Amino acid sequence: MAIPRFWREIQSRYNLVGTRCGNCGTLDFPPRDVCPKCGRKSVGKMEKVPLSDSGTVVSYTTIHHAPKGFDGTKPYLLAIVELKDGARLTSQIIDCDPADIAIGMPVEATFRKLGQDGASGIIYYGYKFRPSLPATEET
């Protein structure tokens, strides 16, 4: 793939940038040009906003039969995550034993290598989620 295919998604894959509809306030991830609720009334009113970097697990699976480029880390966890502000996305769950994951588990975004475009292609990065770390008291 040409580099722009990865480059143009950086904002959202690095910083969870989505859109807020200026008409109804609905948040979407990734960014959309048209609000699925308001249709044409939203055109020109979709504002880019960073979304919450924490959420909960809606469903998950442990992938044993991995595609090329992912077999080095198999088995690995994949989940649908609902962010605190309501948008949903698909992400790997890392730093988590497959026996410990559960629906409803709180998770938070981290920044990781996602993959590599073939043997000599570019390395691309983005979010993976991990179990939320317990809040530590300030000393």
Next chain:
Amino acid sequence: MRDVAIIGVGDTRFGEIWDKSFREIGIEAGLKALEDANVGAEQIDALYVGNMSAGKFIDQEHVSALVADYAGLANQHPATFRLEGGGAGGGLALASAFMAVASGLWDVVVAGGAEKMTDVGEEEANRILSSTADQEWETVFGATHAALHAMVARRHMYDFGTTREQLAAVAVKNHRNGAKNPNAQYQRELTLEAVLEAPVVADPLGVLDCAPLSDGAAVVVLCPMDMARKFNDTPVRIVGLGVASDTIALHDRRDITTMDSTVVAGKRALHMAKVGTDEIQLAEVHDNYTISEILAIEDLRFVEKGKGGPATEEGVTELDGDIAVNPSGGLKARGQPVGATGIAQAVEVVRQLRGEADARQVDGAEVGLTHVQGGTGATAVVHVFRREN
């Protein structure tokens, strides 16, 4: 709008057909369908081909003209179209052919589906299958086609108490039916234990919860109902059609355990057919994974939401149950040449309604339904068929 009949059906055996190319399997099914319909090639006005990804599987695009050419039709210049909608391509081809005849534009129209998946390796084939999901926001993060369905299964188990054994019961039933189908890829029965103990693909789904990679083709011939008996004594009428779409990514669905596209396509088709779910005696539904059949029978309202697992376990969907689901063996055992599946379902329903399904015949079948979906349910196509006495 004119009433439309299917006057001929033909198909290949599904499986690993090493000795035949894409065009050869397409022509094999097509010639059988024309023979069955008693239609001469010169009578064909148009050809609709369901195909998911010949460009990736065999590096060949433009397959609609290719198939017409090798069917010997090039010098009569029929109209040709290719339809793609992930796993729903065959259903879309049938829907388009139906519209062409119903509209009065053309009289004799062929709807076919073909896929040649074994000219690439298994890993590559699975990568191509996964391309029906959202490449930028699902697969780039390591999602596979199986993994997305596994998340549907996991949530269905969580919300409704569906068990691993109930998922496996779908595969056991469909292999039992496939064992009675001479064109099925797998003509052998499976034990529940074998399904449960099979290697895990994406938990809770194992290898035997997944439909196979297959080569194969299927073709049906359509014409206006009032011309049908000129060709064939046993026309089957297409009485309902519903096509619907939904978000491309699974995570954007209103509810990942309900395929809203199937709900809507089913309602549209049944409304058009003026048929109630209780009148349907058999259905060929999209069982690319065991969980998919459970969702399909719920979302088509054959059983109450959440009860698809227990209903399967209790035999409601067996050949002699309340509604025979996937009498052909389904995608699971009959095979899954992706673009061909929607047409293969119509072929099976026509055979059932004609009373030609031999060992897997559903007694007294008069009304049947087919359902295919693309990706994780971003496209769904439902057709309803009635035997014309």
